[in-house]
Amino acid sequence: MVSQSRTISSGSHRSAHASRHAGAPSNGPAQRRRSGARHGSHRAGGSRGTRRPNNRKKRSILKRVLIAIGILFAAGIVTGIGAFAYLYITTEIPQADKIALSQKTTVYYADGTTEIGSFAEQNREIISCTDLPDYVGKAIVASEDRTFYTNKGIDLKGIARALVNNITTGSRQGGSTITQQYAERYYLGETTSYLGKAHEAILALKLAQAQDKNEILCNYMNTIYLGRGAYGIQAAAQAYFNKDAKDLTLQQAAMIAGIIPSPSSWDPAVNSAMATQRMKRVLNIMQEDGYITAAEHKKAATLPDTIEYSPSNVFSGYNGYLLTTVENELINSGTFTKDDIETGGYKIVTTLDKDMQSEIQTVGDTRPDGMPSSIQVGGIAVDPRDGTVKAMYAGSDYLTNQYNNATQANFQPGSTMKPFALLGAAQEGVNFNTLFNGNSHQHFAGVENDVSNALELNWGYINLYQATANSVNTVFMDVNEHLTPQRTAKIAHEAGIESDIDETSPYNVLGINASTVWDLAQGHSTIAANGVKNTLHVVSNVTDYKGTEVYKVTAANERVFDANDCALVQKAMQGTTVNGTATGVAATLGRAVAGKSGTANDETAASFVGYVPQLLNVWAIWxxxxxxxxxxVPEFSGYGVSSTGYPAHLFTEFMSQALANSEVIAFPTATDDGKIGGPDGTWGLGSGYASGSGTSGNSGNSNNSGSSGNSGSNGNQSDQQTESDKQNQEDTSGDGQSSGGSGSGSGSGSGSNGSGNGSGSGNGSGSGSGSGGSDSDNGSGSGNGSDSGGSSDTGGGASGGTSGNVN
Structure with missing residues (x-):
């Protein structure tokens, strides 16, 4: 290295001398400075001779790096092309993304046109684009992809532009063709990754080859989000203009198409200036591309008016209760899943009557002054003939309280369970004129404490008609003892009651087990339909978005009880609304009405079940x-906890409206072929004791002595007599033959609705009378003794009849 350095240095000096000898001007100090600099460099070891090899080395390294980069770049291109080719070959057009096909399911009242609400993951209604005006699709093409009809599914310039944007801004921007957007929304779901975009582009290429342009455009129009919660052109037409897409005008179509890139921000209600600008852009392109004429452009140049948009929850108010009841019923049918309902685009027609629903809601929502806010109300109206639910009061606002007072809330139904035991007595062949001890403070097997009636009233010896009308506990405890609690529970379940009933408790006849309004309606509707059971339902039928019926409910018409047995129960229950615990209801409605009241044992709830042949209505408060x-339940506005009050009031208020101008249908005629005292003569007072009167009893007290007593009885007729009423009158006219007996007795009974007196002696005789109206009916019996009775009634007058020893 030293020798080499010297040689280079010597050469440097020779060069300097040669320059001077060539006549180059000498700069003196400057020249010396340059020379000194060179020598200084030499001394520092930084001569030109040492730099040249290093530069060549650097250039050699750079060259190799560039070559490597080039090779890698080329390899990347080859790999990319290979990967693209592989993806293209292996990519198949998949099944459409489920969410892209999801449609709003709409629920309607029974008329099939009035909407209740809808279920939707996305608010979409898929339509056939053949019904759309041509300019609707052309407006979207003008807005989103002018080359749609000529490109192969992708726009290379658009992809390059998006790639540059992604690199320079760090954002994610995809391709812009309609086919690419369609591929993303319809098949893939949203994606912003490079691999996802590559997949999208490949799928777009394949779609362009496999599907017709019109098919792609139609699917795109049914898929894209267009603001206001609307997916697809049909939902958008409804959201902005309250019309179907097939009825859109050119300017309306251009406005919707124009705001596609940012529908929420460019909604005319939010930014009318931008909406106008975008609409005009679409119209300009449509004219330039020959889709519309200049005249059409000019005519459509004004921004159209849109309807007011206020996002609302379809479950608000009482709609939420109706919708969830519909959904639960369909899911429980096993035909639909929750996902099916929310995405299937079905049309569900219910059994609900729009007017009745409005009426029941008004009645239930109206609260008297002083009624505590804690008191809950539930109600339902059904047609017992086919099980269709016509109206339901489940609460005032679903969004405030999702608990359904008609289907979910439990309360003690009280004496509304008694008719099931009464039906059992009819099945056993017990004549309803059999006398029972109706006094309070009686002891029954399996019961620790004595049983009493409401207000501890003593009703004396009364028949089953009277006991039903006045809801006498001790009589029905006696009936249940003969029938057995298991049998009473079985009958209730056969009628359709699904709630648990204690089959071992003698008290089950008094309604100690919790039930629901829906359950009571189901059970009593079977009796009201003369023993034919039809499961209550709110759905009538379901059709898919193509209009094909996929589900329909038909009446089962399952016979579970004898028709005449049920007619006897109906007859007894009619006394309730004439002069029993719901006195005056029949008179108010102007027709015969069967009814039964109920009060919870601890006064925490009260209920009322009532019906005419075509409509049954249940109300409860707790x-x-x-x-x-x-x-x-405290007393309020003059209504006590007693079931004679508020639930019966709600029933009367609703039925007055629901039955207005409706046909008066008579109850079926009942024939009482049963035996006094039952088939074995052990029911009530036994086979030797019968009432000579028919349908309902006193509301007062009675005192009795001896082997036979007497009772005042009330007729079951109203001013407007039906065939059923006439039958009731016939039943009040002395039903037995008196015969001798070993004992004697006398008694008297009185009440607010009538009075009756009678006596019996050795051979047995008796008489009775009652007054209370202009209509009268008399009858007589013969035997070893005699029996006579009379009845008269005007809208609830009293009737009297005797009781004596009867064979």
Whole structure:
């Protein structure tokens, strides 16, 4: 290295001397400075001779790096092309993404046209584009992809532009062709990754080859989000203009198409200036591309008016209760899943009557002054002939309280369970004129404490008609003892009651087990339909988006009870609304009405079930505390806890409206072929004791002595007599033959609705009378003794009849 350095240095000096000898001007100090610099460099070891090899080395390294980069770049291109080719070969057009096909399911009232609400993951209604005006599709093409009809599914310039944007800004921007957007929304779901975009582009190429342009455009129009919660052109037409897409005008179509890139921000209600600008852009392109004429452009140049948009929850108010009841019924049918309902685009027609629903809601929502806010109300109206639910009061606002007071809330139904035991007595062949001890403070087998009636009233010896009308506990405890609690529970379940009933408790006839409004309606509707059971339902039929019926409910018409047995129960229940615990209801409605009241044993709830042949209505009130535990229902606005009050009032209010101008249908005629005292003569007072009157009993007290007593009885006729009423009158006219007996007795009974007196002696004789109206009916019996009775009634007058020893 030293020798080499010297040689280079010597050469440097020779060069300097040669320059001077060539006549180059000498700069003196400057020249010396340059020379000194060179020598200084030499001393520092930085001569030109040492730099040249290093530069060549650097250039050699750079060259190799560039070659390597080039090779890698080329390899990347080859790999990319290979990967693209592989993806293209292996990519198949998949099944459409489920969410892209999801449609709004709409629920309607029974008329099939009035909408209740809808279920939707996305608010979409898929339509056939053949019904759309041509300019609707052309407006979207003008807005989103002018080359749509000529490109092969992708736009290379658009992809390059998006790639540059992604690199320079760090954002993610995809291709812009309609086919690419269609591929993303319809098949893949949203994606912003490079691999996802590559997949999207490949799929777009394949779609362009496999599908017709019109098919692609139609599917795109049914898929794209267009603002206001609307997916697809049909939902958008409804959201902006409250019309179907097939009825859109050119300017309306251009407005919707124009705001596609940012529908929420460019909604005319939010930014009318931008909406106008975008609409005009679409119209300009449509004219330039020959889709519309200049005249059409000019005519459509004004931004169209849109309807007011206020996002609302379809479950608000009482709609939420109706919708969830519909959904639950369909899911429980096993035909639909929740996902099916929310994405299937079905049309569900319910059994609900729009007017009745409005009426029941008004009645249930109206709260008298002083009614505690804690008191809950539930109600339902059904047609017992086919099980269709016509109206339901489940609460005032679903968004405030999702608990359905008609289908979910439990309360003690009280005496509304008694008709099931009464039906059992009819099945056993017990004549309803059999006398029972209706006094309070009686002891029954399996019961620790004595049983009493409401207000501890003593009703004396009364028949089953009277006991039903006045809801006499001790009589029905006696009936249940003969029938057995298991049998009473079985009958209730056969009628359709699904709630648990204690089959071992003698008290089950008094309604000690919790039930629901829906359950009571189901059970009583079977009796009201003369023993034919039809499962209650709110759905009538379901059709898919193509209009094909996929589900339909038909009446089962399952015979579970004898028709005449049920007619006897109906007859007894009619006394309730004439002069029983719901006195005056029949007179108010101007027709015969069967009814039964109920009060929870601890006065925490009250209920009423009533019906005419074509409509049954149930109401209940209960009073839970803040933890849901039952509390006593306090007196309010003149209504006590007694079931004679508020539930019957709700029934009358609703039925007055629901039955207005409706046909008066007579109850079926009942024939009581049962035996006094039952088939074995052990029911009630036994086979030797019968009432000579028919349908309902006193509301007062009676005192009795001896082997036979007497009771005042009430007729079951109203001013408007039906065939059923005439039958009731016939039943009040002395039903037995008196015969001798070994004992004698006398008694008297009186009440607010009538009075009756009678006596019996050795051979047995008796008479009775009652007054209360202009209509009269007399009958007589003969035997070893005699029996006579009379009845008269005008809208609830009293009738009297004797009781004596009867063979």
């Amino acid at each position: 009073n839970p505390d803040e933890n849901g535990s039952p509390q006593v």
